[in-house]
């Protein structure tokens with residue numbers, strides 16, 4: 001039995017993962033025909049976690065999704081590290097995410113198929129073994145009619161790799177796709193369309209190819225007195241914040257139990273914060289693109305693709321890393337070293353004022369960063385959580401990597417794509433994220449309110465025409481809780497605790513503020529529109545339920561649609577003064593630029609949770625001034641930086 005955890009929300013350790021898998025093999029008669037589709041910490045109920053004290057008894061448990069390869073059925077079970085089975089059942093109709101083992105096998109099957117090889121040779125490939133890379137994509141429920149009998153399928157975009165270090169995305173092979181049955185590992189169809197030239201302009205990006213000749217002087221971030229955080233296992237104490245870091249095979253980075261020390265009173269803000277789905281619908285209708293609608297979280301398991309980070313490159317400064325582990329489809333433990341990076345960053349000025357007599361008060365701001373990066377085929381996604389000294393928490397997604405491309409005969413128009421080179425196109429697409437935010441503002445029961453700013457009509461209330469007021473609309477129940485942003489009303493949403501008032505008699509709260517956002521262009525009746533119905537609203541609010549974890553449902557792979565938030569909301573549960581979950585949907589409408597090629601400079605989007613009436617006044621007032629030495633007056637480094645240089 002394994003007891004190497006410090007808290008109920010710690011991610012499953014390597015020991016725990018191998019222990020639960022060994023128990024699962026015995027309990028559920030798992031053989032070579034079974035694959036682990038997902039293994040997650042079975043989080044105890046919130047009340048249990050909040051009541052838990054170090055040293056208390058706790059039996060840890062894992063939730064496993066098991067794929068039976070012989071039937072393509074998915075079973076789900078919960079089993080403890082002591083071998084006790086809590087549940088085990090067939091999930092009717094569920095389709096497993098595509099597993100790495102299956103991808104590898106499917107690629108080999110496609111490559112070995114004589115029809116594919118001949119079709120590749122017709123397209124100018126001289127050595128299909130060495131010069132072609134095949135990707136296995138979820139078919140996206142866009143299945144040829146005669147194959148649509150419930151089987152699990154992948155389809156396979158192919159790329160030419162003229163040399164081992166070529167950027168294959170510069171050389172998409174047009175018009176050739178295999179459809180492979182993941183259960184039988186047969187090529188069940190080949191879509192062999194028009195033969196067009198493969199674009200051969202280079203997409204090189206390696207240093208050996210680009211030279212990287214633009215150089216700057218070295219920049220080091222040094223904390224000579226050490227870091228300001230205390231990290232005990234997965235728990236972080238920094239500044240007045242404390243929270244727990246978590247990690248999940250499906251969602252990747254998770255933040256738990258966020259609290260803030262408000263003048264000696266520890267106040268709860270968030271119980272569990274994660275990015276519960278990421279879906280990328282592509283907008284080009286051509287044969288090679290219309291199926292590209294990957295749910296990177298729900299169809300791949302985003303956490304599986306977590307990078308090992310490198311000091312000085314991915315992260316700069318005094319870094320603390322956390323390692324993570326997950327089960328491979330075969331049930332082996334895979335460890336990812338340096339998977340999560342934590343450090344402090346200077347973040348410019350926190351606040352400043354020069355008084356009439358010339359007196360200066362200025363505070364430098366600092367933020368604490370928790371981050372990780374995944375690579376899924378062509379794209380990289382960085383997830384960054386920031387904790388600020390003004391009481392705010394920010395999530396930022398960093399998007400980089402290589403544009404997905406298509407090729408076509410020169411001169412063929414693609415109005416839904418950007419031409420990068422002759423015959424090479426980057427289709428328009430949207431990166432749509434959904435954050436699941438189980439916030440607990442000063443306690444477990446909260447209410448969400450939509451706040452609009454509204455101009456007062458000219459009249460006795462507004463004689464000068466400049467007046468405006470805010471109107472507050474309480475989101476009472478789930479039928480009422482799917483909302484859109486409205487720029488004309490400067491709309492925002494806040495989550496308040498109606499049971500806890502601040503010193504001016506208003507309920508304490510936090511608001512959510514997005515930055516970049518968009519709406520989907522896919523028709524709601526399209527296959528992707530139905531499968532990712534959550535995309536059509538920016539905010540959803542639901543009553544907290546452990547069973548409602550992902551906005552497009554537990555098993556989006558080839559799902560017919562309608563699952564997740566649109567379905568749950570029909571229950572129309574009451575949301576006033578309840579344990580609620582806010583789901584914030586935010587997207588980047590990506591019209592590719594030439595400057596996004598061949599590797600896209602980081603694009604950023606996300607949201608900030610800002611206190612509104614949560615504190616009595618700015619918590620940044622308590623921050624001490626920096627003691628930095630002014631290089632000009634060679635001032636005393638024990639004095640605040642209040643010189644006027």
Ligand code: CO
Nearest residue numbers: 399429431590
């Ligand atoms: Co993009």
